[in-house]
Amino acid sequence: xxxxxxxxxxxxxxxxxxxxxxxxxxxxxxxxxxxxxxxxxxxxxxxxxxxxxxxxxxxxxxxxxxxxxxxxxxxxxxxxxxxxxxxxxxxxxxxxxxxxxxxxxxxxxxxxxxxxxxxxxxxxxxxxxxxxxxxxxxxxxxxxxxxxxxxxxxxxxxxxxxxxxxxxxxxxxxxxxxxxxxxxxxxxxxxxxxxxxxxxxxxxxxxxxxxxxxxxxxxxxxxxxxxxxxxxxxxxxxxxxxxxxxxxxxxxxxxxxxxxxxxxxxxxxxxxxxxxxxxxxxxxxxxxxxxxxxxxxxxxxxxxxxxxxxxxxxxxxxxxxxxxxxxxxxxxxxxxxxxxxxxxxxxxxxxxxxxxxxxxxxxxxxxxxxxxxxxxxxxxxxxxxxxxxx
Ligand code: NDP
Numbered sequence: 001x002x003x004x005x006x007x008x009x010x011x012x013x014x015x016x017x018x019x020x021x022x023x024x025x026x027x028x029x030x031x032x033x034x035x036x037x038x039x040x041x042x043x044x045x046x047x048x049x050x051x052x053x054x055x056x057x058x059x060x061x062x063x064x065x066x067x068x069x070x071x072x073x074x075x076x077x078x079x080x081x082x083x084x085x086x087x088x089x090x091x092x093x094x095x096x097x098x099x100x101x102x103x104x105x106x107x108x109x110x111x112x113x114x115x116x117x118x119x120x121x122x123x124x125x126x127x128x129x130x131x132x133x134x135x136x137x138x139x140x141x142x143x144x145x146x147x148x149x150x151x152x153x154x155x156x157x158x159x160x161x162x163x164x165x166x167x168x169x170x171x172x173x174x175x176x177x178x179x180x181x182x183x184x185x186x187x188x189x190x191x192x193x194x195x196x197x198x199x200x201x202x203x204x205x206x207x208x209x210x211x212x213x214x215x216x217x218x219x220x221x222x223x224x225x226x227x228x229x230x231x232x233x234x235x236x237x238x239x240x241x242x243x244x245x246x247x248x249x250x251x252x253x254x255x256x257x258x259x260x261x262x263x264x265x266x267x268x269x270x271x272x273x274x275x276x277x278x279x280x281x282x283x284x285x286x287x288x289x290x291x292x293x294x295x296x297x298x299x300x301x302x303x304x305x306x307x308x309x310x311x312x313x314x315x316x317x318x319x320x321x322x323x324x325x326x327x328x329x330x331x332x333x334x335x336x337x338x339x340x341x342x343x344x345x346x347x348x349x350x351x352x353x354x355x356x357x358x359x360x361x362x363x364x365x366x367x368x369x370x371x372x373x374x375x376x377x378x379x380x381x382x383x384x385x386x387x388x389x390x
Contacts, residue, residue, distance in 0.1 A: 046076045053119045053351035056082035062215045064124035071343025077351040081117045113140035128224040131156035138163040143170045143354035150367025152226030157368035172350050172360030173367035177240050179345035181337030182320035190244050195304025201285040202301045203237025206293030228269030230374050234289020236315045241285050252278040255377035256385040275377050
């Protein structure tokens with residue numbers, strides 16, 4: 001290997017065309033490989049492992065395995081250190097693949113309090129279990145990010161918020177759409193006044209529930225699901241439209257049920273609901289939510305005085321679309337970034353909030369607000385669609 005003086009001399013000679021630049025492995029090469037400074041445009045790099053927030057993922061089901069765990073693979077401020085599952089074989093198999101070596105089940109869950117290598121807990125259980133497992137984690141001294149919808153009832157949500165306060169920990173609800181680039185771009189454009197004054201908002205979300213498919217089965221059982229389609233899928237229209245309309249607030253709500261009453265799938269929870277929020281500004285937000293739509297529906301429209309935004313799909317994992325129309329320009333599709341980044345962005349956003357012990361962008365209070373609104377929708381629908389003043 002040439003020392004630095006020798007290399008400099010050879011470079012000077014090479015520049016003068018006197019000798020080949022590099023001599024290696026007994027052969028002469030024209031160029032030399034040498035290290036350079038960090039690229040000026042380097043992408044953000046992961047924090048050092050010791051500086052990352054450490055997470056336990058609770059419930060290794062469809063969403064946990066297919067979206068949450070891969071989301072940690074892209075996270076920069078966060079890493080998984082534990083799994084909580086009722087299926088030890090599954091947990092250990094996944095642990096071996098993802099570098100997770102600490103395992104809990106639902107019985108020894110509270111002993112997480114003795115593990116200082118868990119800072120945050122991500123609850124990915126059926127809704128009817130959210131309140132219990134959130135409160136137990138908060139009492140174990142962990143920050144908690146809980147999947148949507150926050151819980152079965154508003155009183156459970158209130159108990160979760162009280163537990164977070166009592167234990168001095170942060171509580172977030174996993175409204176991933178707040179971290180999704182297409183929706184963030186729509187929000188930015190609406191806030192910047194690019195649509196003029198908003199005149200009407202419409203949101204439709206649904207899919208066809210299959211009682212034979214395990215992740216759908218519990219969604220049709222009130223004790224585990226809390227509510228019906230509005231809890232599970234309609235909540236995307238509710239929460240996302242309220243995100244887009246920041247600064248405005250609902251003052252009245254009404255709803256009617258909208259599903260075949262003789263459909264055996266919906267003995268315990270509603271199969272569909274059409275709803276309306278009237279905002280303080282006078283704007284109406286109308287939505288539909290259904291377990292009877294086919295194909296899968298995820299559509300939102302924001303109509304303004306000078307332009308409109310259409311999003312279809314609006315809130316999926318990997319494929320959201322934003323079309324602007326009006327504002328003196330031709331109808332056009334707006335690119336905004338990879339939707340798949342929403343999972344890591346949400347996890348890192350919560351890690352940063354937890355580290356600073358400040359509220360997450362989508363705190364427990366937001367989850368409580370949404371459950372209270374859905375409860376008001378059900379009261380309205382039970383009474384035949386009466387308007388409920390909030
Ligand atoms: P799954 O049925 O696929 O998984 C739920 C997991 O919870 C199970 O695999 C099991 O994990 C655990 N569990 C514990 N007790 C029960 C029980 N009595 N019945 C069923 N499961 C139980 O559901 P999903 O992954 O679809 O949903 C989980 C949560 O994620 C829900 O809150 C849902 O609303 C939310 N979700 C959020 C989405 C989003 O886009 N933000 C999308 C989809 C779901 P184990 O075997 O490890 O014990």
